[in-house]
Amino acid sequence: MSKYDFHDLYSEYDYEEHGRSARRRRLRSRKKRKGNGRSSPAMAAIQQMDDSHESWVPSYAAALDPLHHERHWVIASVAPFYHDALISDVTRLVKGGKEANVYACAASPNLGVDLIAAKLYRPRMLRHLKNDAIYKAGRQLRDEEGKQMKGRRVKLALRKKTTFGKHVDIMWWIGNEYGVQKKLYEAGADVPKPIAHAGNTILMEFIGDERGPAPTLNEINLEPDEAEPLFRRVMDNVALMLELHHIHGDLSAYNILYWEGDIQIIDFPQMVEARHNPNAYELLLRDITRVCDYFARFGVTADPQKLTDDLWLPYMGEKR
Numbered sequence: 001m002s003k004y005d006f007h008d009l010y011s012e013y014d015y016e017e018h019g020r021s022a023r024r025r026r027l028r029s030r031k032k033r034k035g036n037g038r039s040s041p042a043m044a045a046i047q048q049m050d051d052s053h054e055s056w057v058p059s060y061a062a063a064l065d066p067l068h069h070e071r072h073w074v075i076a077s078v079a080p081f082y083h084d085a086l087i088s089d090v091t092r093l094v095k096g097g098k099e100a101n102v103y104a105c106a107a108s109p110n111l112g113v114d115l116i117a118a119k120l121y122r123p124r125m126l127r128h129l130k131n132d133a134i135y136k137a138g139r140q141l142r143d144e145e146g147k148q149m150k151g152r153r154v155k156l157a158l159r160k161k162t163t164f165g166k167h168v169d170i171m172w173w174i175g176n177e178y179g180v181q182k183k184l185y186e187a188g189a190d191v192p193k194p195i196a197h198a199g200n201t202i203l204m205e206f207i208g209d210e211r212g213p214a215p216t217l218n219e220i221n222l223e224p225d226e227a228e229p230l231f232r233r234v235m236d237n238v239a240l241m242l243e244l245h246h247i248h249g250d251l252s253a254y255n256i257l258y259w260e261g262d263i264q265i266i267d268f269p270q271m272v273e274a275r276h277n278p279n280a281y282e283l284l285l286r287d288i289t290r291v292c293d294y295f296a297r298f299g300v301t302a303d304p305q306k307l308t309d310d311l312w313l314p315y316m317g318e319k320r
């Protein structure tokens, strides 16, 4: 099976869907498959593929029903990191979201850290991708190594949403998120250290400990004396990102982890290029407004409009 087939195979098996449209989708795909799914060619292929990975079943997957597709999805997604001696186990699901699941992994002994977070993008993310959004974002297509991809074939495939096109999409998004996080980390931003990426998965430093992940800011109440310095810390990160020509694009108390009195910013797939995105200013203003709204609950007074302009106007002056 080629690696391109991998994403197509699992796109039939998005799980944890709720509500009518999800039910309808399931019904539709069941009709299409003419069976209960377990005997479909896709399922047979999953089981066949799984055999090649059965040599290693992480403990989280071992606890799942052998026919549960999450089991196969997790094994297939993280096996490359196990074989590269980066992780030795997947121990728990940290959080399951619309676009991705985050799992806690035990790091291989030689790595110098105990825990690693693995963010696995769901195949359904592909359906949400809009080619025009990619181009509007002013980014260029990059492959997994961050090298620029060129050519009519790539553009055509993206437009047609062929299997190759979908593969380019997911590679592009994941390579882009990983590359941006690496650049920010190396520049000293408060983001988890990125460790590796392959296929639909990014590995990074786990923020938290064996008892669980760090809470997000929206889950906690800050002490009166820590709100102001943490607010400044977040704003310093926003300024550093802008200096590097990036705007988070989805910054809020939901994407900032709180750990040992410090913050760590996460979740970068919405990141936009400040120089080329026509909505850059609005997105920066929205990010800063959400941060100000959160910290206002703990007595921090700030004017988001002024803060945005104080960053944006000098940046616009310098970027030419």
Ligand SMILES: Nc1ncnc2c1ncn2[C@@H]1O[C@H](COP(=O)(O)OP(=O)(O)O)[C@@H](O)[C@H]1O
Binding pocket: 094, 095, 096, 097, 098, 099, 100, 101, 102, 117, 119, 192, 204, 205, 206, 207, 208, 213, 214, 216, 254, 255, 266, 267, 268
């Ligand atoms: N490096 C990490 N360390 C610990 N927990 C993490 C890490 N990255 C993400 N998480 C947890 O997973 C959740 C979802 O991650 P996030 O990157 O925000 O994905 P999304 O919001 O797209 O589902 C976070 O709210 C956090 O609880």
Ligand SMILES: [Mg+2]
Binding pocket: 254, 255, 267
């Ligand atoms: Mg998030």
